[in-house]
Amino acid sequence: MNSQSSPLRKLINHFNNKKGQIYTASTFSILNKIFDIAPPLLIGLAVDTVVKQEESFLAEMGISDKIHQIYILAILTFIIWALESLFEYLLKVWWRGLAQEVQHDLRMEAYDHLQNLHISFYQEQNSGNLTTVLNDDINQLERFLDIGANDIIQTLTTVVSIGAIFFYLSPQIALLSLTPVPFILWGSFYFQRKVQPRYQNVRSEAGLLASMLVNNIAGMMTIKSYVAQKFEYNRLEKQSNRYARANKEAIRVSSSFSPIIRMAVLCGFLFTLTIGASQVFDGSLEVGSYSVLIFLVQRLLWPLTRLGETFDLYQRSMASTSRVMDLLETEIKVIDGKEELESFDGEVSFENINFKYDEEDNTGLKDITLKIQAGQTVALVGPTGSGKSTMLKLLQRFYDPQSGHVNFDGRNLKELKQNSLRSHIGFVSQDTYLFHGTVLDNIIYGSNEATEVDAMKAAKLAEAHDFIELLPQGYQTIVGERGQKLSGGQRQRIAIARAILKDPKLFIFDEATSAIDNETEAAIQRSLKTITQGRTTVMVAHRLSTIIHADQICVLNEGRIEQRGTHEELIKQDGLYRALWNVQTGNV
Template sequence: MHALQRLWHHARAYRRDIRLATLYSALNKLFDILPEVLIGVAVDSVVNRGDALLGRLGLPDVKHQLLLLGALTIAIWVCESLFEYLYSLKWRGLAQALQHDLRLEAYDHVQHLDLGWFEERSTGNLLAILNDDINQLERFLNGGANQIIQVFCSSLLVGLVFFVLTPQIAVLALVPVPFILYGAFFFQRRLAPRYAAVREQAGRVNGRLNNNILGVATIKAFTAEDYELDRIRAESDAYREANHAAIAWSAAITPVIRMAIMAGFVATLVYGGWLTLDGELAVGAYSVLVFLTQRLLWPLTGLAEITDLYQRSMASIDRVLGLLETPVRSAGGRTPLPRAAVRGELEFDDVSFAYGTQPVLEHVTLRIPAGHTVAFVGNTGSGKTTLARLLLRFFEIERGAIRLDGRDIRELDLRDLRHAIGFVSQDSFLTEGTVADNIAYGSFGASRAAIVAAAQAAEAHEFIERLPQGYDTAIGERGQKLSGGQRQRLALARAILKDAPILVLDEATSAVDNETEAAIQHSLEQMVVGRTTLLIAHRLSTVRHADRICVLERGRIVEAGTHEQLLARGGSYAALWRLQTGERGGAPQPA
């Protein structure tokens, strides 16, 4: 389906506004053309006096004819100005409303796509769609749509006047129009793939810039500024070349159209003049035809600009609607899950999962009683974090099932499921705002007292109090004004404030110093009481008090037990413990 048809089907709520805007554009063009007709009538009145058209209609006095024509001209100009105001208001308002709703709809849709989709996409390209491509649609609706309608109406109305006055000249004047339209469509078909390539390359440039800005500290540390400048230059050159390929075709449209216009205008000027000299055409009619030939054909020179804007917009519309049509894989179930009713018993039943063709988890079976703390340890890539992601349904299980209180989580309402889980990731996300805003993220109605209590439990209160405005201190984009440890403590405070029956801590203390880690560990000991907790960690000192510790290797649980049991077994866990603590023996150490 063509991009414009896709947009029409998608913008159902705006169809009435589109029809009104189209009507205003058409009426504006009607009143825009009428003054040329009145000029012809005025010339006819002055030259032929009583034999003029108005005289034959019952108004013999030429001065009265001119007064009437003056009054009609004023009325027509008022109407033309009114409808110009109305179409401008309607098209611009439509552009703002549609781009606003489309951006929100696209962003909302993106939020519901699973994490696997994001891992296969460039962030910069996604930002280009949500910003540049939607803005391109806005530019088209602001002016391009009205231009297309008015060119069509102008051709139709002027052609009608021509055939009423003198059909033979009408044919001559209109002969170039099919060639002009064919030329416009000819160029349009060749511009479409080129502008699609331009939009794709714009996304690559955005992606490279976004990646480099986020990694500017690393670039500086490795003095790679020149290297990265060369990479940006290469992407920008490719973008420039893609634009050049499109411009080479779009720039040729106007000269071709101008030659066709010249042929039509000369035909009307010369042949119409001959007919007037031979007495077959009135002077006033000849004046109208000369004026209207220019009004008919000259606006067609704008087809170059219109075609260019149109093709850029269609390429952008295809990208935006293509994003909106991306299927949401992880659709939530319908079974409600009131948080107060959640006990927190979890069961992983023969769970297997792979990223693409790379297996990550294989036949994981585990039961976690409600209120117990279970830790997952193992080398990088062993599947620890993937278990947490599957529980939160960031990804869909490929084989097996995960059950919460005996119910398959795929049957549960997705929002209810996630409301029941407090999550702290090793990559702490902070939003631009104040310290208090970030702690209360997800618990937006929390009181200041609750926020402070959560910060105290996460051992964050002391450093927050030292900030310039305390809890009201703005922390910058992604919390860049804070250290890694401070960011992680705010993320932990956020999970504590949520007070969910299930807690998932994925390397929650990896970015804090030993002293702070010890303090947080003391707080966590109080926090995990009465709730099911999953601890994912590399540092075994943070999990030694767990009710059960599971050791993962290559996606399988190879050992499980308490800290003392695993040390006594002398297996993988004991080897990791000795490696981290420097102990030579495998005997259990006092807790």
């Protein structure tokens, strides 16, 4: 637990700026526990006053009148209970406030880091697991700071304070009564090593379960279409059982800790009960002191018996913290540039680009050199896997090439801030993503200062306005998660409107008309011809009829540009483009 690489140490170092709040909250916990321990001392004084009267401890302090002694005890009791209540209020406010701040800061920092991670990270992870890290794992830490941190501090305060009182009243009883404490502490570390990997397994299984639920809910239409409900039920049941078994195994080990503590503390209580009584009998211990010891050992018993629950909460939170820290320590592979792209004329160039997704990848891009003049429309065509979409990803700097570089107006993208360069790009993908919200929300997404009138203008250019007006609430219609209330063509037209509203210097269309019928496609082609005037446009298309008016068509094959030219030029050549054209037009 004290290792420099432990989750707790990482967490403390990570929130170094909150040490002042931690110290303040810890002080309130200590003071609350000190005043919580004080009442047994008052009981001892009360017993001493009643039994010894004029020879009591308070009488020796100069308060000889018995009733005055009782009044003094009553006043002290009121003050101590009031202070104990005050510090209990303060510790709860500070610890719970700290818990809320930490969980909020950690969640937002993790989410921000997540947004900056490489696209390949998302291809290797599953959304359910990431959701569990950002939500449930951080909530586990919040629960520990809410309750567990205070319990640990107060337990330590109890052991130290009661130990000091025991040694003052009877060193012999103290030695015997507190003997179990070192064994309890040793047992804590022993059980930590036993439980830690089990709770890490619990968090891992929880992530897999969440991922399965998220994916199944998103893919419910496919599940129903293939009548796979029973299959998915069985698959989910299997994973749920794995999660339950992992939890049971962790609980089995952690639950055995509390009974062991209880028996160890019982030994201390029996020592106090028997040896203390014998000392009272032989006159070496006052009755009042014996009462204090009996009551205090009970105060020691309950916090230590709860240590097992606190320990369980700690282990769960540390397993979760480890997962959050692993996410925060994930390397950001695409390092942001330092320069702003304040203006962009629209010239784009690929210079000697070589790129592959990993070392074993035999596909990718090879020796790509392409210059696109400002305002030109360039189409990328070719077989599936030839590298068309990869070029679009490099344009948006989702990846960096292994050699060569991509330029905007002659400036290397690596030197530019990513948000700055992407602010000049309007992107429409084949897999259109709409957010849960209204049609208007989705059109003005990324153009937050735009008005509904602006959105309508963009929708008209995208041939979307007419169908939007026919929706139940028009532009205020909720589209559903991922836009599932709309057809594929409707979703794509809204995405095109979103890109138009952004008013970029560079349009990127990745199969942007793939889900649109021929009539709508023709209308959109007319719109695109208008909106792309004076703007650079890069299009990927399988349907060659959509790009015949492009200024330049690049034909990719196995990661290389095999042909380039206009439609008229390429159709005359005996090459891949003419072969693709003949297949699509039926001239084979």
